[in-house]
Amino acid sequence: MKTHPDPTDDGRLAAAARAGSLDALAELYRRHADAVHAVAYRLTGSAADASDVLQDVFVGLPRALERYREQGSFAAWLKQVAARVSLMRLRAERRRGERPLDETQEAGNMAAPDLPVEWQEMRRALAALPDAYRAVFVLKEIEGYTHAEIAGMLGISSGAAATRLSRAWTVLRRELKP
């Protein structure tokens, strides 16, 4: 049976990690690392980038917690931080010319031959999305953010977020051929 972390413990652990406890940070990592990694992987489309984001989030967490107000779920707050770090990484790579804005990802980034065929096809289809579209698709459809929240994270309008989502679905329909 899977047990869920007690959210009140998250608050206590966050306070301890903010005060410098490495043990508390380790426990937060044990609880939330997979979720943070998944957000980063979905947004960057790269295992290497996702690993880097995961590290950066937890290295910077003690200081970031100084700005954390215990309103709502710690897990949700942490995932939002992970999303922001991932998006910043994408933008920085684009500025350096390492990742063209609207060109498709390398298909190999998300490939994993030992996965079920259906999952492989899905990863290939997601990898075919331009970064700008994949970010909105992931944030809206998988992570459950509103268009307004996505607009805030991406620095675009809600209308643009909706447009990108619509275009993402068009690409996915073409790639997955229902």
Add this chain to the structure above:
Amino acid sequence: MNRHPDIARLRRFVAGELVGAGRARTARHLEHCDACRRTSRWTDDVVHTAALATAPPAPADAWSAIERRVRRDEALILPVAGPTHAAAPSLRGARLAVLALLLASGLAAAVPGSPLRAWIERAVRAVVTATDVRPPAGEPAATTPEVTYVLPAAAGTAVVALERPADGVELRVRVGAVDELEVHMRGAAVDAQVRTAAGRLTISGAMGGQVQVVLPAGLAAARIEVDGAVYLTKQGAAVTVLAAEADSLGPEIILPIRPGGTP
């Protein structure tokens, strides 16, 4: 609804984000359309599979690397709020300047063709912001050029009138906690001609882009017109939408522009 709703609309319907007449139309369509019900189920499957297929566990060696970096007192500032790019310049000062210019413009309006009026229009149009991010082509975004006009209500009433807009202009309206009526024009709409009079702002010849109107919640009465036809009215807290194909997205009402002045 004769046309099939697109996937984005189906997703908004499933998520409960579609409201009012738009929701009822989509629900009626789905009752009778097998193809759209299949498409809707397919989108659910895609989201479910995408979530499962993209959740690899964290790498086993990640914690040891994190621990090393923390022990070295590595300083790292994470973005915990706000947009993920450099913030756009604040519009507060610009809005105050525009307000002052618009007030002066109202006085100048009494003199057709006056040099003062021409100068003011050029100055108002110069309040353009753009960020360093370029969106995909054709997208109405805050990242495209934007002009904001602020209209003081005259005796608690305001009218925003569009004249001869192109079919592609996106007109959005919402009621917000603002003190003055705001009109944000984005994309090609920034090139439209704007005239002001007491409690009235007229936008002529918008060829595209987006016109977003933010009505102050405290405004007693307001009206949005397109080529003389009334598309929306506000009386106190009551907002009445008269445009036939109006839709909503979050707090915004989307008013499709129809040629010939028919709402």
